[in-house]
Amino acid sequence: MIAAPRHLVDRVLAGDVRATAQLMRDLDDRLPEGIEALRRLFRHTGRAHVVGITGPPGAGKSTLTDRLIGWHRARGRTVGVVAVDPTSPFTGGAILGDRIRMQDHATDPGVFIRSLGTRGHLGGLSRSTAELVHVLDASGKDVVLVETVGVGQDEVEIAELAHTIVVVTVPGLGDDVQAIKAGVLEIADVFGVNKGDREGADRTVRDLQGLIELRRAVQRPPPDHDLQHRPVGAPADPAARRGGGDAGGWEPPVVRTVATTGAGIDELAQAIDRHRASLDATGERGRREASRARATFVALLRERLLAGALARLERELGHLDEVAARIAARETDPWGLADELARRLQA
Amino acid sequence: MIAAPRHLVDRVLAGDVRATAQLMRDLDDRLPEGIEALRRLFRHTGRAHVVGITGPPGAGKSTLTDRLIGWHRARGRTVGVVAVDPTSPFTGGAILGDRIRMQDHATDPGVFIRSLGTRGHLGGLSRSTAELVHVLDASGKDVVLVETVGVGQDEVEIAELAHTIVVVTVPGLGDDVQAIKAGVLEIADVFGVNKGDREGADRTVRDLQGLIELRRAVQRPPPDHDLQHRPVGAPADPAARRGGGDAGGWEPPVVRTVATTGAGIDELAQAIDRHRASLDATGERGRREASRARATFVALLRERLLAGALARLERELGHLDEVAARIAARETDPWGLADELARRLQA
Numbered sequence: 098m099i100a101a102p103r104h105l106v107d108r109v110l111a112g113d114v115r116a117t118a119q120l121m122r123d124l125d126d127r128l129p130e131g132i133e134a135l136r137r138l139f140r141h142t143g144r145a146h147v148v149g150i151t152g153p154p155g156a157g158k159s160t161l162t163d164r165l166i167g168w169h170r171a172r173g174r175t176v177g178v179v180a181v182d183p184t185s186p187f188t189g190g191a192i193l194g195d196r197i198r199m200q201d202h203a204t205d206p207g208v209f210i211r212s213l214g215t216r217g218h219l220g221g222l223s224r225s226t227a228e229l230v231h232v233l234d235a236s237g238k239d240v241v242l243v244e245t246v247g248v249g250q251d252e253v254e255i256a257e258l259a260h261t262i263v264v265v266t267v268p269g270l271g272d273d274v275q276a277i278k279a280g281v282l283e284i285a286d287v288f289g290v291n292k293g294d295r296e297g298a299d300r301t302v303r304d305l306q307g308l309i310e311l312r313r314a315v316q317r318p319p320p321d322h323d324l325q326h327r328p329v330g331a332p333a334d335p336a337a338r339r340g341g342g343d344a345g346g347w348e349p350p351v352v353r354t355v356a357t358t359g360a361g362i363d364e365l366a367q368a369i370d371r372h373r374a375s376l377d378a379t380g381e382r383g384r385r386e387a388s389r390a391r392a393t394f395v396a397l398l399r400e401r402l403l404a405g406a407l408a409r410l411e412r413e414l415g416h417l418d419e420v421a422a423r424i425a426a427r428e429t430d431p432w433g434l435a436d437e438l439a440r441r442l443q444a
Numbered sequence: 445m446i447a448a449p450r451h452l453v454d455r456v457l458a459g460d461v462r463a464t465a466q467l468m469r470d471l472d473d474r475l476p477e478g479i480e481a482l483r484r485l486f487r488h489t490g491r492a493h494v495v496g497i498t499g500p501p502g503a504g505k506s507t508l509t510d511r512l513i514g515w516h517r518a519r520g521r522t523v524g525v526v527a528v529d530p531t532s533p534f535t536g537g538a539i540l541g542d543r544i545r546m547q548d549h550a551t552d553p554g555v556f557i558r559s560l561g562t563r564g565h566l567g568g569l570s571r572s573t574a575e576l577v578h579v580l581d582a583s584g585k586d587v588v589l590v591e592t593v594g595v596g597q598d599e600v601e602i603a604e605l606a607h608t609i610v611v612v613t614v615p616g617l618g619d620d621v622q623a624i625k626a627g628v629l630e631i632a633d634v635f636g637v638n639k640g641d642r643e644g645a646d647r648t649v650r651d652l653q654g655l656i657e658l659r660r661a662v663q664r665p666p667p668d669h670d671l672q673h674r675p676v677g678a679p680a681d682p683a684a685r686r687g688g689g690d691a692g693g694w695e696p697p698v699v700r701t702v703a704t705t706g707a708g709i710d711e712l713a714q715a716i717d718r719h720r721a722s723l724d725a726t727g728e729r730g731r732r733e734a735s736r737a738r739a740t741f742v743a744l745l746r747e748r749l750l751a752g753a754l755a756r757l758e759r760e761l762g763h764l765d766e767v768a769a770r771i772a773a774r775e776t777d778p779w780g781l782a783d784e785l786a787r788r789l790q791a
Contacts, residue, residue, distance in 0.1 A: 132779050139777040153500045269616055383772070390778065391768035395750070397782035402749040403742070405790040421738035425730070430486040431737065432479050435744035442790050443752040 138235035149259030160356035177233030257392035268297035293353035485582035496606030507703035524580030604739035615644035640700035
C-alpha cells in the first residue's frame with residue numbers, strides 16, 4: 098500500500114528513512130504520487146551542500162566517498178549519497194562490491210545511500226540523479242555526495258547538479274596526466290590524487306598543478322562566442338558556470354589522499370568545505386543553483402517530450418521496433434521521420 | 445559558397461574528401477541542406493563495418509586505433525574514424541595530442557579522421573556520432589572506427605551504433621578488474637588488454653577470462669522481464685542486443701596488445717574480423733542494424749522535440765535562463781513546468 102502523498106511528504110521532511118526509501122521507489126516507477134510528493138518537497142530543498150565526486154574507474158572513488166561520510170558523521174553532519182554506477186543483472190551492482198563497503202553505514206540513520214544503476218536509467222540518468230538529490234536534500238541531509246564514474250558527457254551533465262565538484266585521479270593511469278582531459282579539468286573545484294602513496298604520485302600532483310596554472314594563463318574566448326555555438330537545450334559551457342571569475346578567484350587545490358588508510362581525507366574534506374564557503378561568499382552558489390535548476394528542468398522536459406512522442410508514434414506508425422526495422426531496411430530515413438513526427442506533435 | 449545538395453551527395457558517394465568534410469561541417473551547423481544530403485545518402489549506407497573502441501582514459505585507445513588503421517590500409521581497406529573526446533577551448537582537443545598522432549594518416553586519401561569534441565555536442569553526442577558514421581559509410585569507407593572515452597551512459601548509447609565493440613583496458617588500473625564494470629563487460633565483443641607488457645598484464649587477462657566465464661555460467665532473467673522495466677525510449681538492454689544467444693555462441697576473446705610497438709595488433713584485428721564474420725553468419729548483423737536505426741532515430745527525435753519545446757518556452761514563458769532562475773528561487777518547480785509545457789506542446 099502506498100502512503101498518501103501528504104503523509105509521505107511530511108515523513109520525508111522529518112527525515113524518516115523508510116518514507117525516503119518509499120519515495121525513491123515511487124520515483125523509480127514514475128508513479129504520479131511520487132512526482133506529486135517531489136513537487137511539494139521542492140520548496141524545502143536548496144539547503145544541502147551537493148558534492149560531485151567523479152573520475153575514472155578504479156580511482157577509488159567509493160572508498161573516498163566512504164571516508165568522507167565518516168568525516169562528516171564525526172562532525173555531526175548527516176549525509177546522503179547517490180552512487181551512479183553501471184550495474185549488471187547478475188551482480189546487481191559493481192562487480193567487486195564497491196557498494197558493499199559503504200554498507201558499514203547502513204545502520205546509521207544519519208546516512209542514506211542510494212545506488213543508481215545506469216542500465217535501468219538510460220536516457221534519464223541526470224533526471225534520476227537530480228530527483229534523488231532533491232529527496233535527500235528535503236529529508237534534511239546536510240551533505241549530499243554524488244559519485245559518478247567516467248569522464249563522459251553524463252558526468253558533465255551530472256556535474257551541473259553539484260555545488261562542488263571533486264575530480265579524483267590516481268598515479269600511473271598513463272605516462273602522463275592524459276587521464277585528466279580538458280573537459281574534466283574545467284569542471285573541477287577540487288582535485289584528489291588518490292592512491293597517493295604509489296609511485297608517480299608526486300608527478301601526478303605536479304602535472305595537475307601545471308595544468309591549473311596553464312588554465313589560468315590561457316585567455317578564454319569571450320563567453321558570448323561560445324554560447325552562440327551551443328546546441329539548443331544543451332547545458333551551459335561548463336567553464337561558463339564559473340561566471341567568468343572562477344568563483345571569485347577560486348583555484349582548485351590538489352589534495353593527495355590514500356583512501357584505504359584515510360590519509361589526506363581531512364585535508365580533502367576541508368578543501369571541499371572551503372570551496373563551499375567561497376561559493377557563499379562570492380554569490381557563485383546562486384549561479385550554480387540556477388544552473389542546477391536549468392539542468393533538472395531540461396532533463397525532465399526531454400524525457401517527458403520523448404515519452405509523449407513515442408506513445409504517439411506507437412499509435413500512428415507502429416511499435417518503435419517495427420519503425421527501427423523499416424529504417425534499417427532503408428525503407429525510410431530517420432531524419433525525415435523524426436522531423437515529421439516532431440512537426441506533427443508540435444503543430 | 446555551399447555546394448548544392450545533389451552535387452554534394454554525388455561527390456560524397458564518389459569518396460571526395462573535400463565534399464565529405466564540407467557535409468560534416470554543414471551537419472555541425474545543422475544546415476537544412478546538410479540534413480537533406482544525409483537523407484539522400486542514407487540508402488547508400490549499411491555497407492561499412494562499424495567498430496566501437498571504448499575504455500577508460502589513458503588506456504591507449506588512440507594509439508590502438510592508429511595501429512588498426514595501418515592494419516586495414518595494408519590490406520587495401522579504406523578507413524573512417526570518429527573520435528569522441530572531451531575538448532577544451534585552449535587546446536582544441538585532448539591535452540596531450542592523441543589526435544596529432546593520427547595525423548600521420550592525414551595525407552592518405554583512404555583514411556578520413558573526424559574528432560568530435562563532447563563539449564560542443566552536449567545533448568547530441570549520439571546523434572552527431574550516428575550522422576558522422578553514416579557519412580563515412582556512404583563515402584565508401586570499408587571500416588569505420590568509433591573511439592570513445594569512458595564507460596558511462598554515452599558509451600553505451602554510442603555502442604548501439606557499432607557492429608563490433610572492442611573494450612580496451614590496461615593492467616594496473618586498480619588491484620583488480622574493478623575498471624571493467626559489468627555494464628561494459630556485457631557490451632564487449634572483443635577485449636583488448638593494452639600495455640600488455642606491463643606488470644600485472646597476466647592477471648588482467650586472467651581476470652577478464654574469469655569474468656567472461658562467470659557471465660556464461662550465470663543464468664539471465666528472461667528478456668521480457670527486462671524489457672518491461674526499460675524506460676520508454678531507452679535503448680534496448682545491451683545484453684538483449686545479442687538476441688539471447690550471444691551472437692550465435694560468440695564468446696569475447698581477450699587479446700593482449702602493446703599499441704606503441706604494434707605487438708598483438710594483428711591478433712586483435714583478426715578477432716574483430718572474425719566477429720564480423722560471425723555477425724553475418726548468424727543473422728546477428730541484422731539485429732544490430734535495427735538497434736542502430738532505433739538509436740539514431742530516438743536521438744534525432746529527442747533533439748528535435750527539445751529544440752521545438754525550448755523555442756516555444758522562450759516565446760511563452762521567457763528565456764530558459766530566466767525560467768531556471770525562477771525554479772532556483774523555488775517560485776515554481778521543474779516537474780510541474782516540464783509537464784505543463786509538454787502537455788501544451790503535445791495536446
